[in-house]
Amino acid sequence: MTHKDLNDKHYLKEELYERVKTDRAIFDFIQQGSLDGIWYWDLEDQENEWMSPRFWELLGWAPSEKKHNPSEWQDMINPDDLKLALENFEKHLEDSAHPYDQIVRYSHKDGHTVWVRCRGMAIRDDSGKPIRMLGAHNDITVQKQKESDLQNLLTEMNHRVKNNLAMISSLINIKGMMLENEECKSVLSEIQQHIDAISLLHANLYQNQGFSKINFKEYCNELLDNTFSNYIHGNVRVENNAAPYLLNTARTTTLGLIVNEVATNAMKHGFSSDTEAVFSVEFTKPGDNT
Structure with missing residues (x-):
């Protein structure tokens, strides 16, 4: 057992x-x-649907103000969400393995939005025909508000970090233009490229919305494009054969700086203007057959 x-x-x-x-x-x-309300729907007479009092109270209504009719809640739900809910409803009736589970938006009596997770299951007769639908509601408005606040904070942080990195890169570039010592200018140029590599990584993290994992092959593509875009001498073919592994931020930063450093040195010392060359990046994990 x-x-x-x-x-x-x-x-x-x-x-x-x-x-x-x-x-x-x-x-x-x-x-x-x-729960924040349950509902029980007669699928053989779909004008009858019992909604528990808590559901109406959640939306700012007294239960006595509402009828036990599907049109009552359908008039208050976001039209796009209603379409999704009805599509899932039909699919669930056809196939019990298809979950009736979605997050929808309702309009509160005073006008604000109430986010609700709506789940349900069809009750079937001996032949498998759906005859009733039982469901439950959970108010997730607070959770949604916290998610929105967090997203706004991350967006603001992204703008600040991006602007600060751009300002630092510009200041280094201006300082380099003022110097006459070629060795010092070269050092500043390398520092600027490292900052640009980190800025690119940050942009990838933000666009990825995960803020934790980066596709190293995609990051490498952009990094190499940026690095070689300023190389005007000679004919260099860039090949990115890195495997598309998802790496954490720390590891991606380290590997990105290594690739940037090697590419910069290759442009300085590895290529001549009169020959064709290939710059190739290979990245695999132990045990790979590639």
Whole structure:
């Protein structure tokens, strides 16, 4: 007997089911304490759908102001979300394996948006025909607001970091133009290229929206394009054979600086203006067959 079988047949689970059958107060406690409304829909007479009082209260209405009719909630849901919900509803009725589970937006009575996770399951007769739909609502408005606040913060941080890196790069460039010592100018140029490489990595992280993993091959493509865009002497073919691994920020930064350094040195000392050359990047993990 598996662990799942033991859980399914646990005596407390069976006892709770029996108590719910005989004591309506237990059912009310469960739905009021853990959910923000439940609903029960007659699929054989779809004009009848019971909505628990908590759902209407969530949207700012007194339960007595609303009828037990699908049109009541459909008039308050975002049109795009209604389309999604109805599409999932039809797919779930056709195939029980398709989940009826989506996040939708409702308009509160006072006008603000209420974010709700809506889940449901069809109850079928012996022939498999859907006859009822049971569902539950969870208010996730606070969670959505926190996500929005975090995204705004990350956007602001991105702008600040990007602007600061651009300013530093520009200052180094201006300083280099003022110097006559070629060795000093070369050092400043290398520093500027390193800063540009880090700036490119930051841009990739922000665009990726994950802020944790970067596709190294894609990053390498942009890095090499930027590095060789200023190389005007000779005919150099750039090949990026790096595997498209997702790497964390620290490792991507280190490898990116290495590639940038090697490419810079190759442009300085490895190519001549009268010959064709190839600059190739290879990156694999131990055990790869490539």
